[in-house]
Amino acid sequence: MFTEFAxxxxxxxxxxxxxxxxxxxxxxxxxxxxxxxxxxxRSVENPSKFVLHVQxxxxxxxxxxxxxAPEFQEWRANVGHCFAAPPNVxxxxxxx
Amino acid sequence: MFTEFAxxxxxxxxxxxxxxxxxxxxxxxxxxxxxxxxxxxRSVENPSKFVLHVQxxxxxxxxxxxxxAPEFQEWRANVGHCFAAPPNVxxxxxxx
Numbered sequence: 001m002f003t004e005f006a007x008x009x010x011x012x013x014x015x016x017x018x019x020x021x022x023x024x025x026x027x028x029x030x031x032x033x034x035x036x037x038x039x040x041x042r043s044v045e046n047p048s049k050f051v052l053h054v055q056x057x058x059x060x061x062x063x064x065x066x067x068x069a070p071e072f073q074e075w076r077a078n079v080g081h082c083f084a085a086p087p088n089v090x091x092x093x094x095x096x
Numbered sequence: 097m098f099t100e101f102a103x104x105x106x107x108x109x110x111x112x113x114x115x116x117x118x119x120x121x122x123x124x125x126x127x128x129x130x131x132x133x134x135x136x137x138r139s140v141e142n143p144s145k146f147v148l149h150v151q152x153x154x155x156x157x158x159x160x161x162x163x164x165a166p167e168f169q170e171w172r173a174n175v176g177h178c179f180a181a182p183p184n185v186x187x188x189x190x191x192x
Contacts, residue, residue, distance in 0.1 A: 003137065005147075021190045040192035041099065044155060051101075051188065059140060092147065096118045096136035 001036065003063050004054040007088040012048050014082040021079035022052065028071040029054060034061025048084070058090050097132065100158050102148040103184040110178040111144060117163060117175035118148065126169040130157030144180070155187050 010018045022040050029035050034057035043049040056062045066072055106114045118136045125131050130153035139145040154160045162168050 039187035044187040091140040092137035
């Protein structure tokens with residue numbers, strides 16, 4: 001299992017709208033091939049900074065299948081206007 | 097519950113030593129007041145990049161109690177020599 005980490009800086013003032021957009025997008029992720037769950041973390045020190053954690057069976061399920069699916073368009077339509085900068089996205093595996 | 101995210105760049109070649117140092121340090125975290133678990137994530141795109149996730153009852157349990165406890169010295173003794181740069185540490189809460 002791989003975790004996608006999407007580091008998201010949100011425009012100040014749009015934080016609640018962004019959180020609502022993630023809630024609204026959750027079903028689109030969960031019905032996508034190879035997606036096994038997601039959660040959103042908000043920074044204590046910088047409340048406009050969030051990290052979306054999404055569990056995928058493989059990096060390709062995220063980067064090839066999801067990115068080319070209508071669910072990705074739905075996600076971006078729900079939250080894209082909230083981003084203060086392009087998301088920084090990487091993938092990780094639990095080793096301990 | 098709060099999660100500490102410690103973003104750690106490890107010196108190339110010391111990755112396995114670092115992972116072993118985290119394994120060795122796990123009991124020191126788990127016996128610390130307010131610590132409810134930890135795991136280590138390794139980046140797929142940059143295998144020298146890791147993020148340590150530690151669950152704490154409060155930010156103070158990490159930043160005040162743990163940082164001033166002998167367990168923090170033990171952690172740093174086990175892994176400090178592996179760091180290529182000072183760790184970037186922040187705290188987050190799950191909001192979705």
